[in-house]
Amino acid sequence: MSGTSVLFDAPGPKAKRNSRIASVLSLIVILAGLAWIIITLAAPRESGGITLPGMFDSTRWSIFLDTQLWGSIGRGIVATLQAAAVAAVGAIALGVLLSLMRSSSIAWLRIPTGWLIEFLRGMPVLLMMLFILLVASTGAFWAVVIALVLYNGTLIGEALRAGLVALPRGQREAALSIGMREFQSKMLVEFPQAFRQMLPIIVAQLVVLLKDTSLGYIVGYNEIIRNNMNNLGSFYGNRYIFSLFLVTLAIYLALNLTLSWFARWLSRRTASGGTRGRGDKTAIDPTQTILELSARNADRIAANKGLGQYDATAGGFYGGEGAGGADR
Template structure:
C-alpha cells in the first residue's frame, strides 16, 4: 500500500495518461536534440579517427587515470576535514550561549557567501607570503574544507533539528547530561537520517575539485588541459572523456545515496511489521487469557 503524499493529490487515469504522453514527447525531443548535435559534430569532423587516436594510447589513459586518482584523493581529504569541522560548528550554532552561536553563525555565513574559486586563489596568493609553503593539494584542501564545512554544518544542524524534541528530553529525564544526551542519543539518530545529504555533500566536493586547475593542482581537469595542449585537435574529445570520468564517479555516489535511502526506508517498515507482530501476539494472548478466565470452572 502506497503512502499518501500530503503535497499533492495523486493523478487519476486521465492525469496518468497525460503524464505518460508528456514523458514520451520529452524523451523524443531529447533524442532529437542528441541526433541533431551528433549530425552537427559529424559535419565538423569531430568523429574523425585522428582526433580520437591519442586516447587509444596506454600512456594517455594512465595519465588521465592518475588525474582521477588525484581528484579522488583531494575530495577525500577535503571531505574528512570538512566533516570534522562541520560537526562542532553545528553544535556551536545550536549552543544556548549567544556569543558561541553568533560566532559559529558568522563563520558559516561568511564562508558560504565567498565563491570557492576566489577562496582558492586567495589561499594560494596570501598564505605563501605568511610562511605557509604548502603543496598545491594543501591549499586546495584547506580552501575546500573552509567552504564545505560551512555548508555541511547547516546539513548537520538541520538533521539535529529534524529529530523530535522528545528524544533529548527523554535522555535528560533518564539522568544524562545535555552533552551526553547529544552524543549518545541525538547525534546517532541525526547522522543516520542525514546520511543521504552527506553523500550529496561528498558529490559536491568531488565536482568542486575541478577548480584546482587554477593553482594548478594536477587533478583530472588540469590533466585533460595538458592533453588538449599536446593535441589541440582533440580539445572537444578530451572534454568529453573527462566528463564521462566525472560522470562515473558521480553515478557511483548517486547509486550509494539511493541504496542508503532504500535501506533507511526499509528499516522503519521492518520495525513496524515486527512491532505489529508483537502487538498481535500480545492481543492473542490477552484474548486467550480472557476466554480461559470466562470459561465455567468444574
C-alpha cells in the same frame, strides 16, 4: 473516497490523450536535437584552408592506444580523488564541530559560530582557493583542500544542526531524566540519531565536493580537467581536444553517478530508522532504548534503597519495602 485524490482532479480521457501527444512530441524534439548534434560533430569542417575530419573520425581517437596517455589520465584521477578524500574527511569533522557549536546553549559560542557559518557560506569556493594560495602560500593541493573543507563543512554542519533540531524533545528530556548532562545527551543520544538521518544529505554534499575539485584547474592543481584538457591537449594538439573532452566527461559521470547511487542506497538503508540487516525487519526505537536505560537506572537506585524493582509500564516500584507506584 479512497479511490479519488483530494489534491487534484483525476485526468479525463481528453487530458490523457493530450498528455500522450505532448510526450511523443517532446521525445521527437529531443531525438531530433540529438541527431542534429551528432551529424554536426561528425561532418568534416574547413579550418585555414584545410579540411579536417569529423569529431568521430578514427584518426581523432588514435591517441587512446598509447598506454602512456592512460597512465597520465590515471594520475589525474588519483589527484582528484586524493583531494576529494582529504577534503571530505575534513569537511565532515568541521561540520560536526560547527553543528555542536551552533546548537550550543552558550550564547558567546553560538552567535559567533553563526556569523562564521554565514560568512563561509557566502564566499565563493574559487575565491577561497585564490585567497589561501596567495596569502598563505600553501600550494595548489592544500589551497583546494582547505577551501573545500571550509565551504562544505559549513553546509554539512547546517544539515546536522537541522537534524538535531528535528529530533523530538522527548529524546533530550528522557536522557536528562536518567542523569545525563546536556552535553552527554547531545553526544550519546541526539547526535547519533541526527547523523544517521542526515547521512544521505551529507553523502550528496560530498558529490558536490568531488565536482568542485575541478576548480583546482584555476589555481594550478593537476586534477582531471587540467590534466586532460590542458596538459594532454597541449601535448597531443587541438585535434584531440574533443576526444579528451568526452573521456573526461565519462570519468566525471562515472565517479559522480557512483556516489549518487550510494547516496540513494544509503537513503533507503537509513529510512525509518534503518535495519541491522536485510533479514532483520525490526527498526531500532530510540525511545524504547531510553526507557530501558531509565529502567536499569531505577533498578540500581531501588536496589540500594530497598524499594524493589521498577516497572516502566506502570510507572512505579514493586516487590520491596516502601514500594509504590504499581503496588498502590
